[in-house]
Each structure stands twice: as C-alpha cells, then as structure tokens.
Amino acid sequence: MLIDTTLDKSNYLGVFTAFPEQFTKTLELIGDKKVEGKFENVIICGMGGSAMPYDLLAAYLSYKHIDLNLYVSRTYSLPKEASEKSLIIISSYSGNTEESLSCMDEAEAKKYTIVGFSRGGQIEERCEAKGYPYVKYPEEPAEFQPRAAIGYSFSSMLYFLMNSGLIPDNKAEIRELADFLSGFDLQSRAEEMAAEIGDLIPVIYTTDEYQNTVARIVKIKFNENAKYPAFFNSFPELNHNEMVGYTQKAEQFYFIFFKDSTSHPRILKRMEITKDLLEEKGAQVVEVEMQGATFLQKMFHTLLFGDYLTTYKALANDIDPTPVKMVEDFKKML
Known part of the structure; x- marks a missing residue:
C-alpha cells in the first residue's frame, strides 16, 4: 500500500466497494x-x-x-x-x-x-x-x-x-x-496514480460523448473528494483551442486521458498526437482504457475508477475525503 488510509475516518473507500x-x-x-x-x-x-x-x-x-x-x-x-x-x-x-x-x-x-x-x-x-x-x-x-x-x-x-x-x-x-462492476479491482492503479499526481493539477480528457459524464464528474470528484483543483475537456474540441494554452507551463499539469478503443479512428489519432505534443512540452500524460462491452459499463467503470483515484488523492494529501467543510461553511453564511 502506497498511501496511508487511516484518515479515511468514515470508510469512504468502503462506499465504492459496495457501489455496484x-x-x-x-x-x-x-x-x-x-x-x-x-x-x-x-x-x-x-x-x-x-x-x-x-x-x-x-x-x-x-x-x-x-x-x-x-x-x-x-x-x-x-x-x-x-x-x-x-x-x-x-x-x-x-x-x-x-x-x-x-x-x-x-x-x-x-x-x-x-x-x-x-x-x-x-x-x-x-x-x-x-x-x-x-x-x-x-x-x-x-x-x-x-x-x-x-x-x-x-x-x-x-x-x-x-x-x-x-x-x-x-x-x-x-x-x-x-x-x-463487481468483477474489478480498481484500487491498485488508482492508488498508484494518486501518488504520482503529487503537486500537479489534474486535467481530465475524454471523447465528446463522455464529456459531461466521465470527464466532468471525475473533475468534480477531485474537487469534492480530494479538495483539489482540476479541469476537464473533450476531443476533438480541445484540439481547436484549449491545447494551445499548454504552450507554456504544461509541466505543472497531470493529464488523464480516458480512452474508449471503439471511438472514431480520427479521435484515437488525435489523442495519440495530443499526448505526444503535451509530453514534448514537459507534461505528464496517462492513458486509462475504458472497460466494458456497453456504454453504461464503460461510463460507470470509469466513474468508479475516478472515485477511487480522487479518494486516494485526498488521503495522499492527508485529507479526510468525506467532509465538504467549505460547502457547509458557505451554507451557514448564506
């Protein structure tokens, strides 16, 4: 085990074990x-x-x-x-x-x-x-x-x-x-990636059909579980604008490409080229293959992986993943 889980006081990791x-x-x-x-x-x-x-x-x-x-x-x-x-x-x-x-x-x-x-x-x-x-x-x-x-x-x-x-x-x-979903052990790789992120800022990229589900929700889980900033976007749109922003300071980000191997061949080619360009700029890019035979299986398999990843990221930063203190403080002030 790479990360100390004793700060998981509410057994948040256990929630995902029972998720299916x-x-x-x-x-x-x-x-x-x-x-x-x-x-x-x-x-x-x-x-x-x-x-x-x-x-x-x-x-x-x-x-x-x-x-x-x-x-x-x-x-x-x-x-x-x-x-x-x-x-x-x-x-x-x-x-x-x-x-x-x-x-x-x-x-x-x-x-x-x-x-x-x-x-x-x-x-x-x-x-x-x-x-x-x-x-x-x-x-x-x-x-x-x-x-x-x-x-x-x-x-x-x-x-x-x-x-x-x-x-x-x-x-x-x-x-x-x-x-x-019951047939997978997602924790090992999630823990490894959480430790690998370190002080880098996660950027989640996937294809358009998963943008508002996988990419956006995993981004939100970095915010709520890990109490950490993150960003998201999708192919091919990001190739027309956002990627240019990483001409500078790309080394400060940790890119996660959630990849569906059944995507359009041109999308897969775009992902490959974008990965190469970002790595040339000093960025760290990790590909995660989406698993499953159906759209729902791929979507929820990846979301479950994202839950483990972001929870381990919280624990890697010595943070309890469960509470959302800033939200509760805001409500009291509203």
Missing part, C-alpha cells in the same frame, strides 16, 4: 412505482450530486437513440421548457436543497406533475402530504455523501421512467451492469 449494489437495491426499491400520463418532456431539478443523474441519463439516452426531451434546472426556477405537459422530477439527496425546493414551489403553483426523489427531508414530507409519487433512497450512514449516491439516483430515475412508459424497459442491462 446500489443498482440492485434500487430495482427492489422502485418496484412498480410510476406516473400515469403522457408528457412532452421531463425536467430534473437538482444541484450537485443530485443533478448528476441528468447528465448520465442524457448521455445514455443519446447513445441509445432514445427520443425523450430531457432538461435540467440547476437553479431556483424551472426552465422555459416547463409546462403543464412536463414531468417535473425534484431531486435532492437530503430532501432539503433550497434550489430544488424553490422549483418544487413553482411546479406546485402551476399545477405541474411532480415526482420526488430523496432520502427524506422536506421533499418526502411534501410529496406524502400532497400525494405526489415519491422514491426514497435506501438508508445509509449520516456521513454518506450525495456524490456517492449516483448509482441510486441514476438507476432509480431510469427505472421510474421505464415503469412510466416514457422510455423502453431495459432493466436487464442494469442488472448486468451491477454484475460487471
């Missing part, structure tokens, strides 16, 4: 829960980890060519696409996120169709009082973080949409995903 179980637990939890009716669009209202299901669902639906108008609100109000023909999903792990509750107020005032997803809090209370459909996430220890619950939130919303007839039912693929 989130998909199977949620299937039992959802059962036949659904909403009746036809909708022109679905709007997810959430912040932070509770908005990540939107990015994951949008990427999955796009890849599968499933026609569903899906939108997100990461603020206090509903987007312009909201109407009486919308299904409004109010998402907050705690059930008390003020932006999500503000969207709920607006949806209630306009008599839109509402469904709530949370572990409890005001969302649960209001859904039960008004008779709205409601999905309650499984109980976890108090220190369990919303950012670690994306298996619960993604799969529960996916199952709910399937049950409601808004997208094709493909629950078997999710069961296969849980089995697939």
Whole structure:
C-alpha cells in the first residue's frame, strides 16, 4: 500500500466497494412505482450530486437513440421548457436543497406533475402530504455523501421512467451492469496514480460523448473528494483551442486521458498526437482504457475508477475525503 488510509475516518473507500449494489437495491426499491400520463418532456431539478443523474441519463439516452426531451434546472426556477405537459422530477439527496425546493414551489403553483426523489427531508414530507409519487433512497450512514449516491439516483430515475412508459424497459442491462462492476479491482492503479499526481493539477480528457459524464464528474470528484483543483475537456474540441494554452507551463499539469478503443479512428489519432505534443512540452500524460462491452459499463467503470483515484488523492494529501467543510461553511453564511 502506497498511501496511508487511516484518515479515511468514515470508510469512504468502503462506499465504492459496495457501489455496484446500489443498482440492485434500487430495482427492489422502485418496484412498480410510476406516473400515469403522457408528457412532452421531463425536467430534473437538482444541484450537485443530485443533478448528476441528468447528465448520465442524457448521455445514455443519446447513445441509445432514445427520443425523450430531457432538461435540467440547476437553479431556483424551472426552465422555459416547463409546462403543464412536463414531468417535473425534484431531486435532492437530503430532501432539503433550497434550489430544488424553490422549483418544487413553482411546479406546485402551476399545477405541474411532480415526482420526488430523496432520502427524506422536506421533499418526502411534501410529496406524502400532497400525494405526489415519491422514491426514497435506501438508508445509509449520516456521513454518506450525495456524490456517492449516483448509482441510486441514476438507476432509480431510469427505472421510474421505464415503469412510466416514457422510455423502453431495459432493466436487464442494469442488472448486468451491477454484475460487471463487481468483477474489478480498481484500487491498485488508482492508488498508484494518486501518488504520482503529487503537486500537479489534474486535467481530465475524454471523447465528446463522455464529456459531461466521465470527464466532468471525475473533475468534480477531485474537487469534492480530494479538495483539489482540476479541469476537464473533450476531443476533438480541445484540439481547436484549449491545447494551445499548454504552450507554456504544461509541466505543472497531470493529464488523464480516458480512452474508449471503439471511438472514431480520427479521435484515437488525435489523442495519440495530443499526448505526444503535451509530453514534448514537459507534461505528464496517462492513458486509462475504458472497460466494458456497453456504454453504461464503460461510463460507470470509469466513474468508479475516478472515485477511487480522487479518494486516494485526498488521503495522499492527508485529507479526510468525506467532509465538504467549505460547502457547509458557505451554507451557514448564506
């Protein structure tokens, strides 16, 4: 073991060992829960980890060519696409996120169709009082973080949409995903890379279809788990602008290329050339091959690796990965 894990006071690493179980637990939890009716669009209202299901669902639906108008609100109000023909999903792990509750107020005032997803809090209370459909996430220890619950939130919303007839039912693929994720030991390489990063700033690059899922979410996990700055972008767009910025000071960054070997041949060529150019400028570049036979397997395998990587990065810097003190301090000042 390269990194001392005694600072992991809440056993955050253990959360990821159990992560595949989130998909199977949620299937039992959802059962036949659904909403009746036809909708022109679905709007997810959430912040932070509770908005990540939107990015994951949008990427999955796009890849599968499933026609569903899906939108997100990461603020206090509903987007312009909201109407009486919308299904409004109010998402907050705690059930008390003020932006999500503000969207709920607006949806209630306009008599839109509402469904709530949370572990409890005001969302649960209001859904039960008004008779709205409601999905309650499984109980976890108090220190369990919303950012670690994306298996619960993604799969529960996916199952709910399937049950409601808004997208094709493909629950078997999710069961296969849980089995697939259970078959990997990701910790060794994640620990090695975390130690290797040192004082360098991570930059996460992947292909366009994974930009708002893998690249963005791993970047966020560096911020929240490791309490460390990080950046992200995707091929081929970065070849038209961002890479020029590393003409100088490239040696201060640690580039992580998450690589899908089934990507367009020109994308793979771009990744190869970009790696060579960055290394010529003194940068350290590491390629991580995405594993899996399906889009979901590749996406969640890489996200799980990112969780281990960023948690080990926290421990390498003598930081407890679980708390987000700056967020809590901010809330007290707001």
